[in-house]
Amino acid sequence: MNRAERLHALSDSLRRSGSRGRSAEGLAAEFEVSVRTIKRDLAALERSGEAVWSRPGPGGGYGMITGTTLPPITLSPAQAVALLTAVSAATDAPYVDSESAGVRKILDVLDPVTKARAVMLAERVWVNHAPPAPRTVRSALEEAMTSQRVVRIEYLAKDGSKTNRDVEPVLFASANDQWHLVGWCRLRDAMRWFTVSRIERASVTTLPCSGHGVDEVGEPPTTARAVHGSGR
Structure with a gap:
């Protein structure tokens, strides 16, 4: 996740910790960054107006002052479990870290009875x-x-060969139970599909994309559809 996403997730983690708080070391391990980075992030949250508290010494740590959370949200237990199931079943989906953080934020502000029923129902749903x-x-x-910038990837082909490519990302697509990055490959000078699980390394460059659009990918399968926030 990028820094903005990490700050949102860090804020959520502090809220969930309640009065116990979290140590900088524990937060660093959770977000797979250094303790120094976490402390910079905590300082950034404070500067942005978040009600972060700190407690020095042994057993100390960081937390969020209560009373700064979202108001209660009305969801049925089944709706809550549907959100949990969608996130749990899509560990390789684009933006899943942000999705998980958003779902946790919603679940954290459910009324206690609904939350307890949702937890019991969730135990009856297994995901492999x-x-x-x-x-x-x-x-x-x-x-x-x-950001629509070129991404540099190291790609492992089915035959075992590896190539380094600069790709202009156009869309994410799920097909045959796998996620793919579809983009303009500057090495092949053509639109290509890259299976995300075969991308061994990736780094964002400073190069802007040149404007290749979704229409260049071709017609989607009849069973495919775009993700719409409106629920269409």
Whole structure:
């Protein structure tokens, strides 16, 4: 996840910790960054107006002052579990870290009775999935797509060969139970589909995309559809 996403997730983690708080070391391990980076992030949250508290010494740590959370949200237990199931079943999906943080934020402000019923119902839903691509790879692809900048990838082909390519991200597509990055490959000078699980390394460059659009990918399968926030 990029820094903005990490700050949102860090804020949520502090809220969930309640009066117990969290140590800088524990937060660093959770977000896979250094303690120094976490402390910079905590300072950034304070500067942005977040009600962060700190407690020095042994057993100390950081937390969020209560009373700064969202108001109660009305969801049925089934709706809450539907959100949990969607996130749990899509560990390789684009922006899943942000999705998980958003779902946790919603669940944290459910009324206690609904939350307890949702937890009981969630225990009756099992999800089996393959290990997701490394977080560093997914974060780079997401950032490149969002900012529309060229992403440099190391790609492992089915025959075992590896290539380094500069790709202009156009869309994410799910097909045959796998996620793909579809983009303009500057090495091949053509639109290409890259299976995300085969991307071993990825880094966002400073180069802007040249404007290749979704229409150049071709017609989607009849069973495919875009993700719409309106629920269409």
